[in-house]
Amino acid sequence: MKRLFLLCSAVFSAAALAGSAHAADAGPDSGTKLEFTTEGRAQGVPTxxxxxxxxxxxxxxxxxxxxxxxxxxxxxxxxxxxxxxxxxxxxxxxxxxxxxxxxxxxxxxxxxxxxxxxxxxxxxxxxxxxxxxxxxxxxxxxxLDPQTRDHLMQDARKQALEKVRKDAQADAEALGLRFVGLTNVRVSTTEPGPRPMMLMAARMASAPTPPQSSPEEQTLRVTVSVQAKLAP
Incomplete structure (x- = not known):
């Protein structure tokens, strides 16, 4: 009887440990995962x-x-x-x-x-x-000259990142859930290249006075892709 009791105790302990380990593994991955993106924009006149x-x-x-x-x-x-x-x-x-x-x-x-x-x-x-x-x-x-470009890109990046938590909390509330935290944050940028001004070939070749040129405003974009953890 004593040997049987010890065996049963060992089986019970192993099962309990396995259950605890499973619960520990499932904890971080439990709940709802919400994937979404936010965008920040900054506009400036090319310099x-x-x-x-x-x-x-x-x-x-x-x-x-x-x-x-x-x-x-x-x-x-x-x-x-x-x-x-x-x-x-x-x-x-x-x-x-x-x-x-x-x-x-x-x-x-x-x-x-x-x-x-x-x-x-x-x-x-x-x-x-x-x-x-x-x-x-x-x-x-x-x-955009490098200094102006960097300044605008920082503004767009800050704007996009500041919107992430607000959007996650708003989405969680709309779903009747609680916002827990963020994971897998990815940041990407989009910026326009040089904007050419088209000129007529004859004018370019023999214009008696230099042409006039006015820059048009350009938009830089920063996109943040993120995964949010939600819980009941």
């Missing part, structure tokens, strides 16, 4: 203007075409460089041979040049000067 120009030279001799282009680009860089807050960058370079239906075969050399900065008035004036020197304008792009 960084990028002007895209290019130099072009044509000659029956490829070396001559390149020499003409190189002088043109060097002169343009010298005219635009050395001014505070304005970045001048020479871009892609290419040369190709053209076989016209009528006329002699010739070589075309081309190189891109970009100007960027937050002082749009000065930038457009410089672009006009470079056009007078023979460069052609290809387009204008408006975007």
């Amino acid at each position: 960084l203007l990028t002007i895209r120009l290019f130099g072009h030279a044509s000659n029956a001799n490829p070396a001559q075409a390149q020499q003409i282009l190189n002088r043109q680009i060097a002169t343009a860089i010298k005219a635009a460089s050395g001014q505070d807050g304005i970045e001048v960058r020479a871009g892609s370079y290419g040369i190709s041979q053209e076989f016209p239906e009528h006329g002699t075969v010739h070589w075309n050399a081309r190189q891109d040049l970009t100007l960027s900065g937050t002082d749009s008035v000065r930038l457009l004036a410089i672009a006009g000067t470079l056009q007078e020197q023979g460069l052609a304008m290809e387009g204008l792009d408006w975007s």
Whole structure:
């Protein structure tokens, strides 16, 4: 009888321990899980203007075409460089041979040049000067400068995160449940790229005065995806 009692006690203890372990495992996962997203937005006017120009030279001799282009680009860089807050960058370079239906075969050399900065008035004036020197304008792009972008992104992120707990509590109340906590929080961002300003090719190539450009407001978005724990 004593041996049987001990065996039964051992079985009971094992069952009790198993039940306790099961209850401990089920505890954190019990209840209702609610998945939802919130969004924060911040709007700002683009502050960084990028002007895209290019130099072009044509000659029956490829070396001559390149020499003409190189002088043109060097002169343009010298005219635009050395001014505070304005970045001048020479871009892609290419040369190709053209076989016209009528006329002699010739070589075309081309190189891109970009100007960027937050002082749009000065930038457009410089672009006009470079056009007078023979460069052609290809387009204008408006975007957010890094400091403004970071500031707006922080505002949108804070707005989205502040809405998470409020939304979770409101949803729990609507469902007749109690908000317990949050888990699996994921944050993603969406921001617009440079916004080009379309210009007519003829005007870009030979405009006597620089074009005018006004930026349009852009919106940055931060989305927070989260899982909320609800309980009765």
